[in-house]
Structures are given as structure tokens and as C-alpha cells.
Amino acid sequence: MNERPANYQGPVEPPFADIDAATRRLMAALEALESAVERRREADRDEDELATRIQALGADRSRLADELDTSLVKSRKLERVNRDIAEKLDAAIGTIRSVLNGEGKAEHAENGIDHSDGLMAALQEDDEDGGEDGDDEE
Secondary structure (H helix, E strand, O other), X not given: OOOOOOOOOOOOHHHHHHHHHHHHHHHHHHHHHHHHHHHHXXXXXXXXXXXXXXXXXXXXXXXXXXXXXXXXXXXXXXXXXXXXXXXXXHHHHHHHHHHHHHHHHHHHHHHOOOOHHHHHHHHHHHHHHHHOHHHHOO
């Protein structure tokens, strides 16, 4: 009948072939896993770098907003000071005109000196050239 021994399990090579195939599949799976892990690490590094850049942009934005606020405050102060100076200059010019129109002419007439016409002409020229510009700024 059969000349094989009773405990004979078949050819010796097929079990080793199965082990070799399983080992190759395991190695391929491990390589795929390593590649996936490396891609994930790269993606995490990119996310961290992007988060760092976003944080830096936010800090820059805050700093620029503070600088803008400071500049606006300074600008408003300068506008107020400019307005105050313009009002004081207008008052001084008005005082000079009233002195030149009334009191100044009488005093200088006694001394024989009359410079009021030249000063009045200069003040009138100033009014015609730029005296109205200060009012338009507001």
C-alpha cells in the first residue's frame, strides 16, 4: 500500500516556504508602517511650524495695533495743540490790529512815527494768503 512511514507529514520545504512568505509580508508591513510613521512625523512638524508662524503673526499684529493706538493718541494731541496755537495766534493778531487801529496810532502820532500802515498791510496780506486755511482743517 503506502510505503511512507505513519508519522511522515509531507515534504519538508513547504512549511519553510510558508514561513518565508509570512516573513516577507511582515517585513513589507513593517516598512509600510515605518513610512506611515515618518509621514505623520513630517505632517506634525509642518503643523508645529505653521502654528509657530501663526503665533508670531498674532504677536506682530498686537504690537502693530499698540503702535497705531499710540500714534493716534499723539496725533490727536498734536491736533489739539495746533488748534490752541492757532487760536492764540488769532487772538494776538486781533490784539495787534486793535492796537494799530486805535491806540497805537495815537501814541505814534505824538512821537511823529507811523508804522501802522505797513503792519496793517502785512496782516491783511497774511489773511488773504493763508489766514483761512487754519479754519478749514477742522
